[in-house]
Amino acid sequence: MMKKTLPDKRGYFGDFGGRYVPETLMRALDELTNAYRLVRKDSNFQKELREYLEDYAGRPTALYEAKRLSAVYKRARIFLKREDLCHTGAHKINNTLGQGLLAVRLGKKRIVAETGAGQHGVATATACRVFGLKCVVYMGALDIERQALNVYKMRLLGAEVRPVYSGSRTLKDATNEAIRDWVTNVDDTHYLLGSVVGPHPYPAMVRDFQSTIGDETRGQLRKKRVGLPDYLIACVGGGSNAIGFFHTFLKDRGVRMIGVEAAGKGVNTREHAATLTKGFPGILHGMKSYLLQNRDGQVELAHSISAGLDYPSVGPEHSYLKDAKRVRYVTATDRDALDGFKLLTEAEGIMPALEPSHAIGYLKRLMPKTKKSESVVLCLSGRGDKDIDTVKSLLKT
Numbered sequence: 001m002m003k004k005t006l007p008d009k010r011g012y013f014g015d016f017g018g019r020y021v022p023e024t025l026m027r028a029l030d031e032l033t034n035a036y037r038l039v040r041k042d043s044n045f046q047k048e049l050r051e052y053l054e055d056y057a058g059r060p061t062a063l064y065e066a067k068r069l070s071a072v073y074k075r076a077r078i079f080l081k082r083e084d085l086c087h088t089g090a091h092k093i094n095n096t097l098g099q100g101l102l103a104v105r106l107g108k109k110r111i112v113a114e115t116g117a118g119q120h121g122v123a124t125a126t127a128c129r130v131f132g133l134k135c136v137v138y139m140g141a142l143d144i145e146r147q148a149l150n151v152y153k154m155r156l157l158g159a160e161v162r163p164v165y166s167g168s169r170t171l172k173d174a175t176n177e178a179i180r181d182w183v184t185n186v187d188d189t190h191y192l193l194g195s196v197v198g199p200h201p202y203p204a205m206v207r208d209f210q211s212t213i214g215d216e217t218r219g220q221l222r223k224k225r226v227g228l229p230d231y232l233i234a235c236v237g238g239g240s241n242a243i244g245f246f247h248t249f250l251k252d253r254g255v256r257m258i259g260v261e262a263a264g265k266g267v268n269t270r271e272h273a274a275t276l277t278k279g280f281p282g283i284l285h286g287m288k289s290y291l292l293q294n295r296d297g298q299v300e301l302a303h304s305i306s307a308g309l310d311y312p313s314v315g316p317e318h319s320y321l322k323d324a325k326r327v328r329y330v331t332a333t334d335r336d337a338l339d340g341f342k343l344l345t346e347a348e349g350i351m352p353a354l355e356p357s358h359a360i361g362y363l364k365r366l367m368p369k370t371k372k373s374e375s376v377v378l379c380l381s382g383r384g385d386k387d388i389d390t391v392k393s394l395l396k397t
């Protein structure tokens with residue numbers, strides 16, 4: 001049976017998670033763990049956060065029955081959890097508002113964050129404006145070139161974007177720099193991590209902040225008289241939208257869950273980000289989890305058409321859920337994602353981000369196995385505005 005109490009005291013989900021960090025960070029992580037344990041049960045904190053989520057971020061997000069999309073397959077009813085309607089365009093704001101408010105409680109004046117595509121950087125810079133915090137975002141120099149618009153947005157929002165020139169000059173290296181900054185400035189600084197990854201307590205804390213997605217979904221399904229869903233499906237990068245969506249249903253044995261990883265150009269090429277499908281347990285960014293690595297244990301570069309799925313590891317709770325066989329992890333290629341993007345746009349007039357387009361693209365394999373009496377709920381983690389240039393260059397229409 002799934003236990004709601006995971007992780008254990010040391011931050012392990014079975015074999016995965018933990019804290020693989022230098023001694024200098026232990027005190028900061030302990031302080032954060034204790035503070036988080038307190039605010040989790042603090043009704044004032046939860047009430048204040050709920051107000052920001054509702055009045056600022058636009059929660060609850062809609063649960064929409066996609067009848068025209070369902071009609072494509074003529075099987076189960078398909079529902080979309082509309083995280084694309086959140087302020088800043090994706091679920092990431094749920095976590096940055098939560099950690100921002102926590103940083104205020106801790107008396108911190110300064111936030112550091114890492115970002116790959118810039119989506120988490122923008123959501124962090126946004127939360128820092130709301131809470132009056134100084135914001136420094138580390139970003140790989142290569143990503144800065146590729147994501148000029150998000151860099152500009154972060155600067156408009158008053159964040160300092162610091163380029164990272166080491167390693168592959170991408171997210172992995174930016175994360176290392178953000179951690180280094182935190183170690184040096186831990187007294188006045190909070191490290192605002194963007195997914196359910198990193199050392200304990202981040203995987204559990206970010207999951208809890210994102211669990212509002214699944215909690216709302218449960219109530220909305222009840223209100224629509226659907227009851228428990230038969231299938232939940234979500235894309236998995238670091239894994240925060242998926243775990244936030246799945247978590248409240250883990251104990252409900254009848255709810256089947258599917259996490260969709262990015263297969264890039266194919267899982268049998270070297271260009272993919274299918275960590276749970278093709279990786280092996282290893283250590284990166286302070287946690288033990290499945291990891292894309294070569295035979296010598298060197299971390300491999302991940303590839304995906306969607307920058308948000310382009311991470312060589314994954315949240316430790318997903319590694320645990322994979323091995324426990326509670327969630328099934330599958331893959332969708334760049335091509336599947338483009339098909340998914342087109343399908344939802346044409347069927348429903350909703351342009352999805354390329355990340356959840358992977359989950360939509362997977363429906364062609366899932367739906368034929370479903371029955372008319374069943375329901376499938378898909379987490380539409382973000383909107384596609386940020387990806388239109390990519391889509392335009394690839395679809396050539």
Ligand SMILES: *Cc1c(COP(=O)(O)O)cnc(C)c1O
Pocket residue numbers: 090091092119194195196235236237238239240241242308309353355356381382383
């Ligand atoms: C960042 C992002 C993701 C991937 O992050 P998770 O932590 O796996 O949720 C997925 N969808 C969108 C729209 C994103 O911006």
